[in-house]
Amino acid sequence: MTIDPGLRRLALGTLLAAFPGPTAPDWAVTLLAEGLAGHTLFGTNVADPAQVARLTARLREGRDDALIAIDEEGGDVTRLAHRTGSPYPGNAALGAVDDENLTRAVYAAIGADLVAAGVNLDLAPTVDVNTADDNPIIGTRSFGADPALVARHARAAVEGLQSAGVAACAKHFPGHGATVTDSHLSLPTVDVPLDVLRARDLPPFAAIADSAQVVMSAHIRVPALTGDDPATFSRAALQGLLREELGFQGVIVTDALEMAGAADAAGGIPQAAVRALTAGADLLCIGAKVDEALVEAVAAEIVTGVPVGRLEEAVSRTAELASWTSRHRTLLSYDDDLGLAAARRAVRVEGSLDELASPLVVQLMSGFSIAEGRVPWGLAPHLNGTEQIEIVAADASAADLAARAGARPIVVVGRHTHRKAETRALVEQLAAAHAVGVVEMGWPSSWRPAQVRAFVTTHGASRANGRAAAEALGLAHA
Structure with missing residues (x-):
């Protein structure tokens, strides 16, 4: 089937692809020139800071304002320092110290590292309220178990990252902190009334709704809100709750669609892409295991399954996000001992x-x-x-x-x-x-x-x- 070039470009403009290895294959650069929103970098793409800077420069030969995303949370989740461990403590340590200025400074330093590496979208901070002590996927990625504390530090983290001109992505909406299963492996269910969700899980998202450039949807099921679907496929969650009730106007990005919580629920990654866009997502993280054929398959499914008006709206938001990062990029300096000093206090x-x-x-x-x-x-x-x-x-x-x-x-x-x-x-x-x-x-x-x-x-x-x-x-x- 031949796809209309204009529609294909729109579909590509909603996608964050990926590729293996420390150098960009030609197709990854070519797709950027043809409208792909950007790529997500993973540990397999990272050898050292200089290599990452060369890699992102190569990608920008495709398009200068491409979104280059990474999961750089500090603490236990790091991509830039995956070979040695992060030089910064993570959110649990920052929450234990409970100094918002310290949180802001640590995230500004992370932002400075990302700017130097050529990354403009950080899939962080995690703003989930970790109320399940044995949560297998959040844990120390959370600032804590108290909604008010997490909300304060979520806002400080967003401000710190974005002071460097790196777009912050608050995750995982509407809150992954009460789960005891991993959405990479299955679809977790948080079976609570909406008033519990509003009091326990939503305060951090409310706190950053007017400042964060991006919010990430979670592949979790909240029956009172999403019915049988994950939040990523729920218009009630993304449009009704996040946009209309909390007033978020930025980009909604999905967690990786290759995860079982999304792909299995939809019958495949291309089908998950259509369902997420229809629900109100703007930018789709395909996942880590991506090749050119998968990107084209997802784009083709989007062209046939998503109304043009919805695609245009999504691409308009992702283009504005890319423009924001270009306008706000700043070279910040910081004390090299900042991370260790913060860890000592925790x-x-x-x-x-x-x-x-x-x-x-x-x-x-x-x-x-x-x-x-x-x-x-x-x-x-x-x-x-x-x-x-x-x-x-x-x-x-x-x-x-x-x-x-x-x-x-x-x-x-x-x-x-x-x-x-x-x-x-x-x-x-x-x-x-x-x-x-x-x-x-x-x-x-x-x-x-x-x-x-x-x-x-x-x-x-x-x-x-x-x-x-x-x-x-x-x-x-x-």
């Missing part, structure tokens, strides 16, 4: 560290969410020669660890340490007969193992958080 110590000098450091191996990816974490890069070993709790013996430590105390480092019974049991068995401290680098919980000498909470696992924890324990190299 460390909380319960108990006494006096008996934990010169320990054996035991890092509990843990998985990672799809949003995070496999990013280094822990104390190892910062240690002053202190021995560290890595273990899987289910395969470890408290007696063997105690024997290896000998007269030394043990510091156990983990993320979400409380979530597995075998991990809790191992720590408690160690603490019953040995001087033990715990460093928790995931979302804080109420679990405190009996008899531990100290419990240290970092509120995140970024490189900056790891350094701050090592310093607090007196274990950091100079």
Whole structure:
């Protein structure tokens, strides 16, 4: 089937594509010249800052005002620093400090890094209110569990990013913080009345509705609002609630349509694109696994399934977004130690560290969410020669660890340490007969193992958080 060139250009103008590897294939540049809104960069596209700058310059040979997006949240979700860990603490740490000026400054620094790399749309900040302690996908990406606190820091984060001329994207509307399933893998349901949603999840979105350039829709189902559909496909959510009730006038971007919460619900990525645009989305993030054929298939489905007027409205908004980034791009400077200084302020110590000098450091191996990816974490890069070993709790013996430590105390480092019974049991068995401290680098919980000498909470696992924890324990190299 031959597609009308004008309609194809409109359809392309609603899409954020992607490609693998550190260099842009010719098709990725050509599609930009033909109207593609832009591309999203992932960890596979990033080697180092200079390489990213060359990559984005190559993409802009296709069109100078192309949208180049990235998930750069700081903390546990980083793309620019995915090989080393972020130099900034994430939202949970910033929320724990609760200094809006600090949040604004950290996000301005992130914005400066992105401007230097040629990125103009940051798919951040996460403004979900994390009310489910065992949320598998949000957690430390959230500023906290209190709607008012999250709202204040959401606004500060948006202001910080946009002070550099990088468009901020508040996510994940109408709120992913009460879920215990991952929308990458299935369609989570938040089954609460609308008054609960308004009081608990919506205040951060209300706080940024008049300032953020972009809001991202979530692939979550809220039966009272969206019926059987995810919010991404719900006109009541995107048009009725976000635009009409909250007054948001910027660009609505979807979370990745390749995610199961969208693609499975619609019968495929092209079908999901049509449903999202029809519901009121303007810009569609296809996902990470994209090639030229998929982009063309999505565009073809859009041309046949979405009214021209709706396409023109969406493209008008995405074009204005691109224009805004061009007009507001600013080269900011900041203190190189800003991230570490912020992470230090987020460390909380319960108990006494006096008996934990010169320990054996035991890092509990843990998985990672799809949003995070496999990013280094822990104390190892910062240690002053202190021995560290890595273990899987289910395969470890408290007696063997105690024997290896000998007269030394043990510091156990983990993320979400409380979530597995075998991990809790191992720590408690160690603490019953040995001087033990715990460093928790995931979302804080109420679990405190009996008899531990100290419990240290970092509120995140970024490189900056790891350094701050090592310093607090007196274990950091100079």
